[in-house]
Amino acid sequence: MKKRTGKAVLAALIISCIGMTGCGKEEQSVLPLQETAEGDQAAYRVVLTDGSDTNEIFRIGRLSCSRAQAILYLSNMQERYSSIYSDGIWQRKIDGQSIEEKLKNITLSRLTQVKSMVLMADERGITLSDEDEAKVEQATDQYCVNLTPDVSNAGITREEVKTCFEEMAIADKVYQQIIQETQPEISDDEARCVTVSRILLKTYREDAQGNRIEFSEKERADTYQKALMLLSRLNQGEDFDQLAAANNEGDRITVSFGKGETEEAVEKAAFELGNDQLSSVVESSEGYLIMKCVQAFDRQQTDLRKEEIARRKKEESFLHIYEEFTKSQIRTINEEAWDSIRLDVTKQDKTENFFELYMKVFEQDQT
Numbered sequence: 386m387k388k389r390t391g392k393a394v395l396a397a398l399i400i401s402c403i404g405m406t407g408c409g410k411e412e413q414s415v416l417p418l419q420e421t422a423e424g425d426q427a428a429y430r431v432v433l434t435d436g437s438d439t440n441e442i443f444r445i446g447r448l449s450c451s452r453a454q455a456i457l458y459l460s461n462m463q464e465r466y467s468s469i470y471s472d473g474i475w476q477r478k479i480d481g482q483s484i485e486e487k488l489k490n491i492t493l494s495r496l497t498q499v500k501s502m503v504l505m506a507d508e509r510g511i512t513l514s515d516e517d518e519a520k521v522e523q524a525t526d527q528y529c530v531n532l533t534p535d536v537s538n539a540g541i542t543r544e545e546v547k548t549c550f551e552e553m554a555i556a557d558k559v560y561q562q563i564i565q566e567t568q569p570e571i572s573d574d575e576a577r578c579v580t581v582s583r584i585l586l587k588t589y590r591e592d593a594q595g596n597r598i599e600f601s602e603k604e605r606a607d608t609y610q611k612a613l614m615l616l617s618r619l620n621q622g623e624d625f626d627q628l629a630a631a632n633n634e635g636d637r638i639t640v641s642f643g644k645g646e647t648e649e650a651v652e653k654a655a656f657e658l659g660n661d662q663l664s665s666v667v668e669s670s671e672g673y674l675i676m677k678c679v680q681a682f683d684r685q686q687t688d689l690r691k692e693e694i695a696r697r698k699k700e701e702s703f704l705h706i707y708e709e710f711t712k713s714q715i716r717t718i719n720e721e722a723w724d725s726i727r728l729d730v731t732k733q734d735k736t737e738n739f740f741e742l743y744m745k746v747f748e749q750d751q752t
Contacts, residue, residue, distance in 0.1 A: 439719070441719055442454075442496075442723050443493070443717060443718040444717045445716045446504045448504060450496050450500060451540070452539075452540060452722060453545040455726060456539050456541060457541050457549055458549070459488070459728065461739040462488055462491065462740075463488065466488065488728070489723075489728075498707075501707065501710065501711050503552050505559045505707070506558065509562065511562060513554055520747055522547075523746055524746040525547040527737065527742060527746070528742055546739075563706055564700075567702040569695050569699065571694050571695055571698075573682075573687060576694055577643060577687050578642060578683045578687045578689075579655050579678065579680065579681055580639065580680040581641075581658070582625055582677045582679055583629070583639075584625075584632050585634050585673070586611060586673045587634045587672040588605050588672040589671075608672065612666045615628055616666055616675050619663055635671070643687070644656070648670060650667055650668065651669050654667045655676055655678070658676065659681050660679070660680065661677065664676040
């Protein structure tokens, strides 16, 4: 059984940003395209428009991104997206912008991140080990074995492929080093999770199209009176689970949550409860709630939340260090050369996806 340790973080990030949502609805599935850092291009300090070097797309510090490397990233991201949503997705637009342009923004952002992290590696003295180099060679050989003529004509040579694998591997090593340097202390109080059973009486209805229609003042008052009646019955000893089964209008009866994960009024009421205690009627955005505390301190959920908080703080630490580093780097972009690249420049029909292959090769030693 494979266990992920984060050695292939960047490839996984790129894949996740191009649609690994699994929701099955195209309108929702394309949303990850809106979550990329589209401001990256605006951060370039100088724009080259004379087309003096059509092979160089952008430069950051001492590193440049060639046209072939940009096509390699873009075509593989295109292939991955098409495999999930079919080629018809490229006729779609979001906020007046084509899916192609949004995917190009993601490509530019990811390439910039990788190149910047290679420069960070230089500053930190991080290099690839002999084992890493062997994996780069393995991935390169495996990717290049089925390179088609149209791909080669786009300038994607074995050397360009190898450079992309090397740089991604170095970038991942930088990420791992910074993450490991960050060891946040998370207290039980900060991560504390409570588990409650609840009865929700909604104060809205939905029409045939799924639109939310708020109750009138009278309907809300009637709902509140019903909640008070149920609370009275509970205080008189009736079984919570039975009343919840008959009256709860929420999707779940028992839920666990930590601080900051639910509405303030709900959180305050829940965290003041001891085991088996009942709350008063709590007003929420969904309706009126009655809660019974199952566990005032859920050890298992609290430990899981500690891990999640620690992961988030490590990522925030990395992002801060990354942003501070990139502020000092002069970046230029050849807009004319970049704009000339289209999604149909090359096809990857017979070639294994670059990012998936990287993840497979660099995680194959994990058990």
